[in-house]
Amino acid sequence: MVDAAELVASAVLIGTGATVVMDIWGVVRARLLGIPSLDYALVGRWLGHLVSGRLRHDRIAASPQVAGERVIGWTAHYLIGIGFAGVLLAMFGLDWVRQPTIAPALMVGIGSVAAPFLVMQPAMGAGIAASHTPRPWAARLQSLVTHTVFGFGLYAARWLAHLLLHP
Helix, strand or coil, X not given: CCCHXXXXXXXXXXXXXXXXXXXXXXXHHHHHHCCCCCCHHHHHHHHHHHHCCCCCCCCHHHCCCCCCHHHHHHHHHXXXXXXXXXXXXXXXXXXXXXXXXXXXXXXXXXXXCHHHHHHHHHHCCCCHHHCCCCCHHHHHHHHHHHHHHHHHHHHHHHHHHHHHHCC
């Protein structure tokens, strides 16, 4: 029988931890390579407009600001990370939490790049897989690397979650 409380707690801890790893990568990338991280306020802006029925923008940065967009965006960012950890656990169960391997975590992490490529970027005016950006292949590579880091974060965060849930 599946322990729902352990499943939820694991998803929250693993998803949050993996998202923190992804954010640390964003800071390192910005400092070492000069590549800025995504402004999560723009995600909040998109979500704020989505609530009022507007799905697509020509350029999200040019759309009117939404009250609380930064908080909305960062909250969504972490909830999405938790959601992808939930996908990992839905696919591989608590057995993966108890005896993790890297392949499932990387599969979900790398697979999660479909969300920005097919949903976020087109809706925010960047086109499918950043096709409307000045350097689409550079943007795609950065997204792929970031989501691969998220996959490694899923695996690493599992160890932290295990320590917290099973001291």
